[in-house]
Amino acid sequence: MRRTPLDPDTLEAVANRFKVLAEPARLQILNELRAKPSNVTELIAATGLNQANLSKHLQLLYTHGFVMRKRDGLFVVYALADPSVFALCDIMCAQLGRRGTELRKRAR
């Protein structure tokens, strides 16, 4: 059995990681990278995000260790560094499924 996280530093560290995933644009990026590693230009096309915005999201994903990157000539290729993200998303999606039924009323 695991001890639950209690100290403020751990709480904050975990919250910060959730925060990185708490953004549709970043989930979309991760989802694209799930299919295949891509350079920024490809990601612009795939996501519809503009260059500066995408770059900022990529920085954040990178500094938090969700993606890796390597330069390839003029391009920088990003790739998933942490597939466990999708385990998280799958759990979330499962919750979404159950949600539909009972949460509509609350949300209003």
Add this chain to the structure above:
Amino acid sequence: MRRTPLDPDTLEAVANRFKVLAEPARLQILNELRAKPSNVTELIAATGLNQANLSKHLQLLYTHGFVMRKRDGLFVVYALADPSVFALCDIMCAQLGRRGTELRKRAR
């Protein structure tokens, strides 16, 4: 094999759920409730959050289906509605463990 979530509504719904967990105070509340259902007064004591703030966090946790509640006389008792939260946290914590080594440099 699971199809990955792609449509904007799903992305946003998943992001919104992550957002709820992307807050140390709410993680702390969930962690308290993991031990036992508690009323608001008890949670004030356990978390150190003030009444209004705690109440807002509880509303959010409730509307997103992370907690249940029932009135008990003057009190309102909150309880975990969705233990899968801790599966999420465990995955996050595992990432934290791996992180320490290589991410310190990036974070700066």
Add this chain to the structure above:
DNA sequence: CACTTAAATTACTATATGGTTATATAGTTG
């Protein structure tokens, strides 16, 4: 080295949200 393309960074704006104080509501008890 001048020119071009890719990506990162800077500066800015707008919006969302956490915390707080004050107030309102719900339920209990006399």
Add this chain to the structure above:
DNA sequence: CAACTATATAACCATATAGTAATTTAAGTG
């Protein structure tokens, strides 16, 4: 129903951050 306690809500401020436009940096090519 008046007084009291527990919780929820409203109003406000301060901060964080997503998006954008403009600029800079890095790398490649003539």
